[in-house]
Amino acid sequence: MESLKGRDLLSLADLTVAELHSVLSLAIQLKSGMRKLQRRKVLGLMxxxxxxxxxxxxxxxxxxxxxxxxxxxxxxxxxxRGEPLVDTARVLGRYLDAIAIRTFEQKDLETFASYAEIPVINALTDREHPCQVLADLMTVQECFNRMAGLTLTYLGDGANNMAHSLLLGCAMVGMNIRIATPSQYPPNPEIVEQAKAIAAGKTEVIITDDPAEAVQKSHVLYTDVWASMGQESEADDRIPLFMPFQVNDSLLAKADDDAIVLHCLPAHRDQEITDGVIEGVRSRVWDQAENRMHAQKALLASLLSDD
Incomplete structure (x- = not known):
């Protein structure tokens, strides 16, 4: 993992396919206790x-x-109090060994990274949530003992950060990715084209407004809240439009017999996912949540390596 030392993670696309697989492999080893690593460094959380x-x-x-x-x-x-972001970045880069930033605009994250001479990690922006997808892919690997050739269907707001990062992550590991979303909420076209370029025709990258068709024989059904942080005022108006995309027993029955269900949390039960499904035998939501810790530990160990 020498290639990751000192690097930023602003997008999943910042990793090569080999580096992504290496991080996931290390995460599984750390979770199982096969590997124990020490990185006595300081991480800032902004x-x-x-x-x-x-x-x-x-x-x-x-x-x-x-x-x-x-x-x-x-x-x-x-x-x-109005201190310029570039000034804060320069100073914190001299105090810390790495920083994880959770903010609204991707451009603010990129600006910070260009002035801070330490690894900068995207802990969520409106555009992407790469650390969540590291945990998601790890969970799929644990459940199926593979990722390549599987199909993941995301149902809900196609314009949100989870849809974007899943498009990239699934394409990178050879999974088919279907985004089922109302036509008014398509994913960023640049990210769709980026995912298609990564998939290179070897896997599907499909955007559709037909949830029933999208889940057919899918191995993973994935959903997220219908109104992300900062969009709370739109939540009630979105419900009627998004209700056909709810992950419920009816949609789950159309998926593969061994399909699992994921949700990045927090969940609005009986909106984007029914209580019965999130608590059901197909749910892997709690394993997925635990894996955030293991995947990020592997990422931090790689970025902060002394090797």
Whole structure:
């Protein structure tokens, strides 16, 4: 993993296919106890959005690597008083060994990374959520003992960060990816084209507004909230439009007999997913959530390697 030392992760596409597989392999080894690594470094967490899993999983992962975290909540730093982002980036780059940033605009993340001479990790932006997809792919690998040749169907808001990162991640590991979304909410066309280029015709990259067709024989059904952070005012208006895309027993019955269900959480039960499905025998949501810690531990160990 020498090639990842000191690098940023702003998008899944920042990794090569080989590097992605290496991170996932290391995550599985760390989870099983086959490997134990120590990275006595300091990770900063700069989160402008609410977080449970991302904040706690990064914190525990860093602790288990023998390192420390510093919570850099923007509301208690000079960023909240108007200090230019580039100035903050220059200074924190001299104090910390790495920083994970959770913010709205991808361009702010990219600006920070261009001025901070330390690894910068995308802990979620409106455009992408790469660390979540590392955990998602790890969960699929654990469940099926493979990823290549499987089909993942994402149902819901095609314009959100999960749809974007799943498009890239699935294409990279040779999985078919179907995005089932109302026609008013298509994914970013640049990311769709990027995923198609990665897939190179070897796997499907399909965008559709037909949820029943999209889930046919799918191995993984995936959903997320219908209104992401910052879109709460639209939530009630979106419900009637998105209801046909709800992950429920009827849609699940059309998928592969061994299909699993994933949700990145938090979930609005009986909206994007029914309570029965998220608590059902096909759900792997809690394994998926646990794997955030293991996947991010592997990522941190790789970026902060002393080897």
């Amino acid at each position: 989160f402008s959005k609410a977080s449970t899993r991302t904040r706690v999983s990064f914190s525990v992962a860093m602790y288990q690597l023998g390192g420390h975290i510093i919570d850099l909540n923007p509301s208690v730093t000079q960023v909240s």
